[in-house]
Amino acid sequence: MIKNKKQILVAAVAAVFVLSGSTISVLAGDAAVSAGGSSRVLNGICQEPNGTDWYMYKNGKIDTTCSTIAENANGWWYVEDGKVDFDYTGIAENANGWWRVEGGQVNFGYTGVAENENGWWRIEGGQVNFGYTGIAENENGWWRIEGGKVNFNFNGIASNENGTWYLKNGKVDFSYNGNCTYDGKTYNVKNGQVQENEYMWPLPGYSTISSKFGYRICPYHGKELHAGIDIPAAYRTSILACADGIVKTASYSSSRGNFVVVDHGNGVQTTYMHCSSLNVKAGQKVSKGQVIAYVGSTGNSTGNHLDLRFNVNGNYVDPLTMVQP
DSSP: OOOSHHHHHHHHHHHHHHHHTOEEEEETTEEEEEETTEEEEOOEEEEOTTSSOEEEEETTEEOTTOOEEEEETTEEEEEETTEEOTTOOEEEEETTEEEEEETTEEOTTOOEEEEETTEEEEEETTEEOTTOOEEEEETTEEEEEETTEEOTTOOEEEEETTEEEEEETTEEOTTOOEEEEETTEEEEEETTEEOTTOSOOSSTTOOOOSBOSEEEEETTTEEEEEOSEEEEOOTTOEEEOSSSEEEEEEEEETTTEEEEEEEEETTEEEEEEEEEEEOOOTTOEEOTTOEEEEEBOOSSOSSSEEEEEEEETTEEEOGGGTOOO
């Protein structure tokens, strides 16, 4: 029974020689094939005369200086010091590129992520794709690839055809639930995947920002950190919940006026201030897009508008990093 690649190669050559009536011989230290009284000096990858091993021959002699990927009629093979190494599995190179080798033979059917002594690499059709940048997977996880190589130093957000993901040390962290900030934007993450468009704009049709997030001169308090954004809108315009959640506070204060705080989970809360009136009560569950209040100018306000705020893990962040009009 033929059990491995070496036996397949041996059997194939033996069959050819039996059918042709040829024999293998060694002439004056050189390997040659004798057929009908004439001899052919071996070149390329051939079976050792009167043996079972395979070597890279050059003008009938084993080329012990050859270490590369070379081909014959049966495939592409890993050659080390002139000998085909049927035990080798890894990534090796020749003049045409870097290749995935399994049992000494290039596996052109392999697509995935594999390693060698230089790192972990993206392989497509058996060949390392140095032009690939994205996320690819193997049996150990999903990995950030840059220029064909896994970047184990990558921490942040990256995308593939399946979505946008949170990565730590170059690997998608499917166990992570919470928020992360990357390139100035804050993302909500569930099971490692960024929740796209999780938050909606609370005032559809109104996109002007009259006062941005950051330090400003307030007519009531002087220089202060404005922890939200002011969105002017017509009196009694419906204010919509940015996402599903539970109303934490529905109350009035002299500075905030009528205001609502909604807890969305994962450490995220939204606040809606200066409302003319409220449409929800504390403890109530609300859905994304539900009317929770109406635009007004209560509290310390100079005109009808919504002061929208996002608190992430106890800190106020620019709402424009969480939601866009």
